[in-house]
Amino acid sequence: MHRGYVHLYTGNGKGKTTAALGLSLRAICAGKTVFFGQFLKGSEYSELRAPEFLPGFTIEQFGRGCFLSHEPDVEDIELARRGLERCGEVLRSGTYDVVVLDEVNVALHYRLFEVSDVLGLLEARAPEIEVVLTGRHAPDELIEAADLVTEMKEIRHYYHRGVRGRVGIEK
Numbered sequence: 001m002h003r004g005y006v007h008l009y010t011g012n013g014k015g016k017t018t019a020a021l022g023l024s025l026r027a028i029c030a031g032k033t034v035f036f037g038q039f040l041k042g043s044e045y046s047e048l049r050a051p052e053f054l055p056g057f058t059i060e061q062f063g064r065g066c067f068l069s070h071e072p073d074v075e076d077i078e079l080a081r082r083g084l085e086r087c088g089e090v091l092r093s094g095t096y097d098v099v100v101l102d103e104v105n106v107a108l109h110y111r112l113f114e115v116s117d118v119l120g121l122l123e124a125r126a127p128e129i130e131v132v133l134t135g136r137h138a139p140d141e142l143i144e145a146a147d148l149v150t151e152m153k154e155i156r157h158y159y160h161r162g163v164r165g166r167v168g169i170e171k
Contacts, residue, residue, distance in 0.1 A: 004097075004130040005147040006122060010105055010138035013152030014170075020100045020132045021047055027130075028054045032097035037087045039063060039080055039107040039135075045171045058096070060086065072110050080112035087121060094126035105135030105142065115141045 007023070009016040024034040033056040036047070040063040050057050062083020064075065072080075084107075091099055101118070108115055122131060122145060133142060143149055165171045 002128055004125075004128050006145060007130070007132045007148045007150070008105075008138055008142055008146035009132065009134045009150050009152065010136055010143075011151035011153055012136055013154040014157060015152045016134040016136070017047075017102050019150070019152075020102055020134050021050075023132060024050075024057060024098060024100060025054070027098045028056050032056065033095070034058065034098045034100065035087075035090045035096040036060075036100045036102060037062060037083060037090070039083055039101065039103040039112070040076075041103065046168050062086070072112060076110075077112050080107050084113050084117060084121070088124070091121050091125035091129060091131070094129065096129065098130045098132065099125075100132040100134070102132075103135040104133050105138040107135070108139055108142075109135075109137035115139050118142065119145060 009019050020036070024036060027034050036050075036057065036059040038045075038059065038061045041061045048059060048061075050059060060083070062079050064079060087099065087101055090096060104118060107113065108118065118133070119141060125131065133146065138149075159165075
């Protein structure tokens with residue numbers, strides 16, 4: 001049995017979820033299994049079709065769309081907490097080789113649950129599971145707990161020129 005590590009992808013630049021998806025693809029191609037849990041997301045993203053093409057890849061969303069323009073309400077909080085509970089079950093089960101908690105840092109930023117809850121999941125996980133945490137606003141406690149931390153830094157983004165998210169590229 002090998003030890004699994006905790007990866008943290010954060011920062012204001014584009015590419016955190018994309019990096020987690022790339023690592024997931026690499027793991028699947030090596031015969032590993034992946035659970036990809038998406039916090040805050042509840043709308044159509046192209047990666048939702050991945051299980052059709054990638055045996056061993058499971059994806060679940062724990063949100064109802066993006067609420068970043070307003071404060072989360074009770075339903076947003078409940079969905080996120082149920083998602084965290086589901087991720088805890090997956091992490092303890094040892095069923096998957098790689099577990100991604102996509103946008104978990106943003107969920108923490110909006111206080112949908114506590115940093116101590118996420119740290120508890122990491123501590124209680126099956127030790128061989130590789131874990132990936134994504135999202136801007138990573139709290140210091142998670143940065144300290146992670147074995148690998150990558151910060152995506154925005155230099156330029158076409159979004160600022162009015163380019164909307166495109167299917168297959170950003171969503």
